Amino acid sequence: MLHIKKAELQNHPTPFYAYDLKLLRETLQAAAHAAGKYGYHIHYALKANSNEPILAEMQQIGFGADCVSGNEVKRALETGFAPEKVVFAGVGKSDRELRFALENDIFCFNVESLHELEVLNELAGESGKTARIALRINPNVNAQTHHYITTGLEENKFGINFWELEQVLELLPQFAHLQLIGLHFHIGSQITEMSVFRALCLRVNEIQQWFLNRNIKVEHLNVGGGLGVDYHEPETNAIPDFETYFGIFNEFLQPEPGQQVHFELGRALVAQSGTLISKVLYIKKGIKTNFIILDAGMTELIRPALYQSYHKIENQTSKAPEMRYDVVGPICESSDCFGKAVMLPETNRGDLLAIRTAGAYGEVMSSGYNLRDKAEAIYFEG
Ligand SMILES: *Cc1c(COP(=O)(O)O)cnc(C)c1O
Numbered sequence: 001m002l003h004i005k006k007a008e009l010q011n012h013p014t015p016f017y018a019y020d021l022k023l024l025r026e027t028l029q030a031a032a033h034a035a036g037k038y039g040y041h042i043h044y045a046l047k048a049n050s051n052e053p054i055l056a057e058m059q060q061i062g063f064g065a066d067c068v069s070g071n072e073v074k075r076a077l078e079t080g081f082a083p084e085k086v087v088f089a090g091v092g093k094s095d096r097e098l099r100f101a102l103e104n105d106i107f108c109f110n111v112e113s114l115h116e117l118e119v120l121n122e123l124a125g126e127s128g129k130t131a132r133i134a135l136r137i138n139p140n141v142n143a144q145t146h147h148y149i150t151t152g153l154e155e156n157k158f159g160i161n162f163w164e165l166e167q168v169l170e171l172l173p174q175f176a177h178l179q180l181i182g183l184h185f186h187i188g189s190q191i192t193e194m195s196v197f198r199a200l201c202l203r204v205n206e207i208q209q210w211f212l213n214r215n216i217k218v219e220h221l222n223v224g225g226g227l228g229v230d231y232h233e234p235e236t237n238a239i240p241d242f243e244t245y246f247g248i249f250n251e252f253l254q255p256e257p258g259q260q261v262h263f264e265l266g267r268a269l270v271a272q273s274g275t276l277i278s279k280v281l282y283i284k285k286g287i288k289t290n291f292i293i294l295d296a297g298m299t300e301l302i303r304p305a306l307y308q309s310y311h312k313i314e315n316q317t318s319k320a321p322e323m324r325y326d327v328v329g330p331i332c333e334s335s336d337c338f339g340k341a342v343m344l345p346e347t348n349r350g351d352l353l354a355i356r357t358a359g360a361y362g363e364v365m366s367s368g369y370n371l372r373d374k375a376e377a378i379y380f381e382g
Contacts (some may be wrong), residue, residue, distance in 0.1 A: 001354075002316065003020065004382065005380070008380055009277060009352055010352075012277075012376060012378055014277060014278055015276060015278040015279070015295055015296035015375045016276075017274055017358065017362065018275045018276075018277050018378050018380060019054065019378070020382035021379050021382075022382045023238060023382050024054065024273040026238075026239060027238075029061070031240075031242045031268070032061050032063075034243045034247075035242070035246050035263065037250075038246060038249070039260075040249070040262070041064065041262045042064070042263050043065055043262060043264045044063045044065055044266065044269060045068075045264050045267075046066065046072045046266075047067075047069075047072065047361075047364060048266030048269070048271070048360040049359055049362070050075055051377055052079060053379050054270060055075070055079040055081075058269070059079055064087065065081040065085060065086045065087070066089060066264040066266075067086060069090065070094070073097070073104065073106060083106050083107065084105075084106075084107045086101075086106040087107055087110060087134075087222070087264070088101045088106055088108070089112070089184070090112070093109075095119070098120055098123050102123060102131060103129075107132065108182060109131050111160075112160065114171070117168065117178065120133070121176070121177045124177035124178065125177045129177065130178070131177060132182075133178050133179065133180055134181060134182030135180065135183055137160055137183060137184065138156065138159030139159075139200060139204065140162065140203070141187050142196070142199075143187045143189075143191050143196055144191070145188045145189060145192075145226075146308075146309070158186070159184075159185075159186075162207070169214060181220065182218050182220040182221065183204070183208065183211070183218055184222040184224070185204055185221075186223075186224025186225060191228050194245070197248045198248055198251075198252050201254075202252060205252075205253065212256070217256055219259065220259060220262050221260070221261050222262040223253070223262070225263065225265040225268070227242075227265055229272055229357060229360075230357075231310050231312065234272050239272070249261065267360040271357050271358070271359045272356075274357075274359020274360070274363070275355065277354055277355075278294040278296035278353050278355065279351070279352055280293070280350060281294065281330065282349060289325065289341065290323065290324070290326070291327075292325045292326070292347050293328055293329075293330065294328065294330070294338070295330065297331040297336045298336045299329075300363075300366050301355060302365045304337060304338050305333065305335040306365075310339070311338060311355045311358060312355075312356040313339050313344065313353055313355055314344075314353065314354045314356065315347055315351055316354050318346060318347055318351050319345055322345055324343055325341075325342050325343075330370075331372075
């Protein structure tokens with residue numbers, strides 16, 4: 001059950017997002033501690049959740065910011081992240097976004113194509129700046145996660161493929177306004193199979209060696225994010241196993257002496273701290289099942305509709321014996337369903353349901369489809 005006071009739940013119009021700042025802090029401390037053992041640097045991936053109180057916690061603990069849009073760069077700077085801790089990635093950065101980041105002297109642009117190198121060089125020249133860049137290289141490592149959140153295979157649109165690197169190195173000396181400082185890799189999200197990270201390390205070592213053989217030693221290796229969370233057991237596994245995760249990199253990754261190692265975690269830092277709270281509008285009898293119709297839908301949390309993802313659902317009000325339900329939202333789409341054949345205490349109109357592990361890729365993906373209102377966010381100490 002969610003550790004939130006009844007009054008806190010009942011005082012807000014539904015649906016709303018509730019964030020447990022105590023759990024968030026404990027999670028960040030666990031991550032910082034485990035990474036700190038090896039001198040690793042963490043940049044928080046803002047796209048998972050960019051609410052200001054959450055960013056403030058990230059900034060306070062000393063993490064940098066990993067941004068994938070100009071507005072995320074802007075939000076990070078406004079929240080107080082130092083420009084030298086801001087990284088800008090993304091396969092389609094617009095000229096306006098690049099110019100904005102150049103003007104603000106961010107730490108690094110993670111460049112995803114040869115064409116982007118040309119454009120960034122030109123824009124940096126126009127702004128009278130030198131852009132520090134990392135090459136985002138597609139390592140062709142299978143993340144063994146949902147295909148929509150796999151990014152590190154050659155068939156994906158992300159990163160520069162290995163076979164293009166020769167050409168990149170040929171052209172790089174002509175780009176007078178770019179300075180290569182890093183190699184960047186990010187293979188996907190919600191990775192729960194830890195051997196995937198070992199495979200990534202081994203591939204990064206090989207690619208690093210390829211560069212060393214050409215007398216190129218960069219200042220940092222950025223191995224991305226992707227550590228998964230336990231959507232089935234948000235209580236028992238509230239904090240991801242950061243010790244094992246960073247331990248794998250310590251064991252298998254071979255940075256050069258003096259080379260920094262950067263991580264970009266999103267989901268693992270925020271997912272368990274967020275819950276979507278929704279009120280039951282109607283109970284409706286179907287042929288095989290009963291429907292719980294909620295006042296929250298895919299407009300508030302699209303993950304189940306987009307990736308068939310599982311979220312644990314709890315009835316915060318009823319303690320009656322359990323029954324089987326399909327839990328659905330009010331939106332005019334059949335994919336607007338939070339869970340099929342879910343066992344829940346007998347549920348009534350007005351009950352509050354908690355949809356757990358919604359802190360990452362939840363609120364940030366909300367939409368105004370059906371002209372829906374934006375759900376409020378509240379913060380509590382669990
Ligand atoms: C989304 C993203 C991340 C964060 O991924 P998580 O799975 O949330 O840890 C890190 N780096 C890049 C480049 C991303 O696009």
